Structure formats: structure tokens, C-alpha cells
Amino acid sequence: MTVPSPEAKAAGLCRDLHEQLPEKVEGLERTDPGPESELTAGWGDPAIILRCGVPRPPEMIDPDYAAKNGVKVNGVAWLLQKNDDGSYTFTTGARLAYVEVRLPEERTGDGLGPLTDFAGPIKKTIPQGIA
Template sequence: MPVLVALLALPGCTPGDSDARVDPPPTPPADVAGLCAALHKELPGTVAGLARTRTDPESDLTAAWGGSAIVLRCGIAKPPKMADPAQDGVEVNGVRWLLEKLDNGGFRFTTGARLAYTEVRVDKEHATDAGMLVGLSAVVAKTVPQGISSY
């Protein structure tokens, strides 16, 4: 949990204007795609003080804030690291997240115990604000039921 405490310590930065290139995951099964579409409709206009950015290509499976500072992809396949009990994780507002530090200094958070896996990548500059997981967790909890995805 020390990483989460450190992430909560600093505020977010100002919004970016550019489009974000976000490759959607391969087309998930219809039930997962439906959950992702419901999530997409509920996503906030700002996360950690960053404005929502148009993604290229546009997809119900992707979203971004502050250019590509925070990028969400829904409907990903189960990450192999989910099976490793030694992996770090956090729980925010009833949503479990696998926590991975990336080589570029950013983080990847992936939901667990939900019927659709969702990943959120945060760049190094914005990895200090875990407040973004609070809002995103609330939306995930509202739109993606608990369970174990078979995808």
C-alpha cells in the first residue's frame, strides 16, 4: 500500500488538448463489449483534473484524459499476472486493481473480480495522483458487475 499512499500525495496536472492514439483491445465477446459500452457512457469528463480527450480510433472500448496521460481500455483479455498471488494490488471503492509499475515510470492498473477486465495506464507525470482511481472505481462498480470474466 505504500505506493497508493505516495500516489495520493500529489495533485493532478492541467488538461491536455491533443487526441490520444489508443489501440482498442481485440474485439471481446458480446457480453463483455456490452459492459464496456455501459462503462464508456458513464466515464467522467475529467479525471485527476485532466479533461477527456478524443481517442483515435474512437471506440467504446477506450477512453483518455489529458492527451494520453491517462488511458483506459476495457475488454482486455485476463492479464497473466492476475494468476500470480505475489502481485501488488489495491482496492478502491470496492474495486480491486492489479498494480504494475511500467518501465517508463508510469503505472498500469487492471481491474480484477469483474465481468470485464479494464486497464488504466497512467504516465509517469500523473502517476502521483491516485485520486483518479476513486472516480474510475465508482464508475466501474456501477457498470461492470463483480464476477470472474471467462475472457
Template sequence: MNLLRHRPVVAPSLALLLAAVGCSSADGDASAAVPSPSAPVTELCRNLDKALPSEVDDLGRRDPSPTSPLTAGWGNPAIILRCGVERPAEMSDEQADGVEVDGVGWLLEKQENGSFRFTTTLRRAYVEVTIPEDRTGNGMAPLVDLAAPVKKAIPEGIAD
């Protein structure tokens, strides 16, 4: 079994990396595809939705459409959380980048559009957080804000 290698990252170091990405403008309401996990994972995700903060990275909650307890968003352009996503293929890559933030492991993927996608590792459900390019300047602040709710609602283990 491949385990994603985690490199502890100091938040300011990643902030510099993410800030180097640059900025662009985006507007409009956010939308997000709603995952369709198994019933046990859906229940974990509903518990996560109840535990999520009203603010992430000092941005108010503004959920994407369609409305679902499996998705959440903050700000505009939105930081988007999706719970119950499929296991990313990149988790099988021994060279994949991973970070640990306040006890929660994340797979780190830079997207072609300049955004970053983080997916939890070693949890009973996969939680994905996408930080748009316009929001990358604060580094891992969104993951810091989301770590406690993820730890509370999604137990450690291997997702089905």
C-alpha cells in the same frame, strides 16, 4: 484458483510511491489499441463508456485514437482506459500487487517506462487504466474518479 492478494492502500501512501517515480515530458495525441472482447463484454464496456466522467484527476476527457467506446482518455499525456482487455498473466502470480480503491480491486503493475498500469480484478470485464509517468504524482486519484462508474457498469464476478 489463484486470487490476487489485495492490500488496502491509503491513497497518500501510494501517492508518495508514485511521486517517487519522477517526471518526464511527453506530447502529441494519445493512441490506444482497441480491445476485441466478446459481445457480452463489449456491451458491458459500452455501458461503462456512458458512465465515465468528463474529468478524471481534474483532467478533461480527451479520447485516444482510434475512437472507440472501448477506450477513453483524460489529459495530455493521457490517462488511458481500455475496457475488455485480456486477463493479464500477472494475475496468476501470487506475489502480484493489488490495491482496492472504493470497492474496486486493481492489479498494480509498474511499467518499464515509469507509467503504472492498473487492471480490475473480480469483475465481469477487465478494465485497464494506464497512468503515464508524468501523471503519477497524484497517486490513485484517477482510480478514485473511475471506481463509481466501474462499479455501476461492470458487475462483480469472474471475466470470461
């Protein structure tokens, strides 16, 4: 997995988030992927993967795309992208660091459930704003 390389401010926010992430997501145990980093985390196998400090997706600046593919879960706005392999990528919007969550195809049957486990830690550690 590719570890993001954000600017210092976003990296600090991501380290704060890392400390607040849950040990379980949707009942899946935390199994962080390699290489070890405070910018990445994972749960289960196949894993739900979280990466913090990713670049802003280009689709996010297209208001029509964002309006059609945006979801809000427990106060956190996400941009939804379906990938060719059947997985989904969700990226936070309107936060000072971008957080990406990738749900493998095998985990997409739970809908947005996994995102509820991330809402509290994200709201607590990544302030609203534009990165």
C-alpha cells in the same frame, strides 16, 4: 492505441461503462484517443488512458504477485503493474470485464487519485465475477 476486442458480453458491459465515464478525471478534460471507440477513453495530455475489455494480465493468476501488487480503491480491486517507461497500469480484478487504466509517468505523482474517479462507474456497470 490498440482497441481491445473482447467477447460480446464484455463488449456490452464496456459500452455501458463508456456512457458512465466522467468528463474530468483529476481535473483533466476528457480527450479520447484515436481510433474512436466505446472501449477506450482518455483524459489530459499526456493522457490517462482507459481501455475496457482487455485480456486478463497473466500476473493476475499468480496469487503471490496479486497479493503483493493488488490495491483496492473505493470498492474496486486493481492489479498494479509498473512499466519500464515509468508509467503504471492498473487492471480491475474480480469483474465480468477487465478494465485497464494507464497512468503516464507525468501523472503518477497523484498516486491512486485517478482511480477514485473510475470506481463509481465501474461498480455501476461491470458486475463482480470472473471474466
